[in-house]
Amino acid sequence: MAASSKRKVTYFHDADTMGSYYYGPGHPMKPHRLAMTHNLILSYHLYRKMEVCRPHLATDEEMLQFHAAEYVDFLRRVTPDNQPDFSKQLQRFTVGDDCPVFDGLYDYCRLYTGGSIDGAMRLNAGTADVAINWAGGLHHAKRSEASGFCYVNDIVLAILQLLKVHARVLYLDIDIHHGDGVEEAFFTTDRVMTVSFHKYGDFFFPGTGDVKDVGIRAGKYY
Structure with missing residues (x-):
């Protein structure tokens, strides 16, 4: 393949901090796996075929493009030490067992979200053909609700960024769980x-994503 036709790949990762976040003992979501993935990229010398970038920390203003102000404010202020003071908000925003409060939660959200927004901006600018953010993809988060280990929906925010340049966006989700947060945002x-390819039925989380769900009003069949 001629050099001029090679795809420009950009990979976003913060090797200093992303792998250090910890949801808690026994929790299946383990950000340290991102450090393992990064080590594989280094070991197989894949980094030589891509531009490696440190993502920016997403700002409140960026997250407010989708999420409610009171929800973002809660994520910014709550900590493991003060969470008893936020009992009403914890219930309201469904933060608890599946989506626990842990050290550095807000910066964790800002970091993985920043990577997805950065990737979308690179695609918009034409400086990347492929943008990778292994830390992202938290597709269950809703406007004012944490869900399924997800707090900020970086995918929705990245798509909103793409829509600033592109007339339409096709979103493919191949996680075993239905991408309910993204579907709801653009329903x-x-x-x-x-388009979500997922397991459905038998009370499998999140219990949505029936083949008959095709959108409503202008979003029908989109």
Whole structure:
């Protein structure tokens, strides 16, 4: 393949901090796996075929493009030490067992979200053909609700960034769980088509994603 036709790949990762976040003992979500993935990229010399970038920390303003102000404010202020003072908000925003409060929670959200926004901006600018953010993909988070280990929906925010340049976006989700947060965000618009390949039935989380769910109003069949 000629050098001029090679795809420009950009990979976002913060090797200093991303692998250090800890949801808690026994929790299946383990950010340290991101450090393991990064080590594989280094060991197989894949980094030589891509541009490696440190993601920026997403700002409140960026997260507020989708999430409610009171929810973002809660994520910024709550800590393991003060969470008893936020009992009402913990219940309201469904933060608890599946989505626990842990040290550095807010910066963790800012970091993985920043990587996805950065990737979308690179695609918009034409400086990357492929953008990778292994830390992202937290597709269950809703506007004012944490869900399924997800707090900030970086995918929705990245798609909103893409829509600043592109008329339409096709979103493919191949996680075993339905990408309910992304689908819900764009359920009524024809500018984003969400396609999720997931396990459905037998009370499997999150219990949504029936094949008959095709959007409503302008979003029907998109």
